[in-house]
Amino acid sequence: MRICLAKKAGFCMGVKRAVDLVFKTARQRKNRPVFTLGPIIHNPQVLHLLEKQGVKIIEDPEQAPPGSIVVIRAHGVSLEIKNRLTQKKVVVIDATCPRVLKVQQLIKQYYQKGYQPIIVGEREHPEVKGLCSYAQNQAWSVGSEEEIKSLPQAQKVLVVAQTTQNERLFKKIAELIKKRYLEVKVFNTVCNSTHERQEEVRKMAKKVEALVVVGGKMSGNTRRLAQIGSEAGLKTYHIETEDE
Ligand code: SF4
The missing domain is CATH 3.40.50.11270 (Rossmann fold)
Known part of the structure; x- marks a missing residue:
């Protein structure tokens, strides 16, 4: 093999x-x-x-x-x-992580300027909970395109991503948000490491028959890599140890 x-x-x-x-x-x-x-x-x-x-x-x-x-x-x-x-x-x-610190500061800065922060990510993830606190816990979080419809109205909004978010999903959601609000500032805060890994899985998906993602089952990062492999039609295995 x-x-x-x-x-x-x-x-x-x-x-x-x-x-x-x-x-x-x-x-x-x-x-x-x-x-x-x-x-x-x-x-x-x-x-x-x-x-x-x-x-x-x-x-x-x-x-x-x-x-x-x-x-x-x-x-x-x-x-x-x-x-x-x-x-x-x-x-x-x-x-x-310095990259998470940057997103925290971005949210703080724009919230103080009157922007409503929207975080594209998993509401219950500790990173997202931490980010929300930089807008006095008033930031909204969305995890899917469907959720956009139920967001309240706002004058101006800031859109950022959980650093390990699926980048393609983030871009789709950001486009929908742009159509819903008048003034929208979008910062793609998907981390570079995340971006490179996700793109590499997409490229490899065209060349291999199966994908083995080795990483913690609780890790959002590795779970998303496995999800990208499955979406690309690959037989995908998410494992933690050699025995598996
Ligand atoms: S995924 Fe990126 S932002 Fe998150 S800890 Fe790793 S380097 Fe930092």
């Missing part, structure tokens, strides 16, 4: 940076407990390695004892959670 390995296979810059930061923090902890706020990566194998280094996962700032170290993961958190961490008097290591 011939196997083609995608050139862009592997962790994206933001996740690699966050994982490296946790390992570095674990090495330099000086007996302080180290926690990540939620799993640092949707990859059970890496999480297992971190667990061996004594890094624990918490789901709420309340669970972190004062003086401990808490790492914020690559897709960032809401302003409310940041404030709660500050109140808990813990050491915060912010591993929010």
Whole structure:
């Protein structure tokens, strides 16, 4: 069997940076407990390695004892959670990806100028929840073309994407939003790593008979790659481990 390995296979810059930061923090902890706020990566194998280094996962700032170290993961958190961490008097290591930070600032800036932010993404995804907080939790999120019809009216709107969004879907939704509102500012904030991976899967789909996407089942990024493979008519397998 011939196997083609995608050139862009592997962790994206933001996740690699966050994982490296946790390992570095674990090495330099000086007996302080180290926690990540939620799993640092949707990859059970890496999480297992971190667990061996004594890094624990918490789901709420309340669970972190004062003086401990808490790492914020690559897709960032809401302003409310940041404030709660500050109140808990813990050491915060912010591993929010610089590309997510940019989208947060974009939303903040345009919301202050009176734009209604619309985020094309998964409403319940932590990145999207974090982004909403930069518009005082007043941003709208949409995940499909159908949802556009039920959006309320607004004078001027800002459209951005969850960084791991399906780029083609984002563009379709942005076009529909342009038809619905008078003043629309669109920023394609789909991350470059996401863009390159999705395009590579589309290109490879023309040359191969089957696609194996290796990555966490909870990862939006890998789930979307598998979805693109299936949509292209490929027999697609989304697996996490060698055994599968
Ligand atoms: S914004 Fe891009 S590089 Fe950053 S964590 Fe998300 S996918 Fe990775």
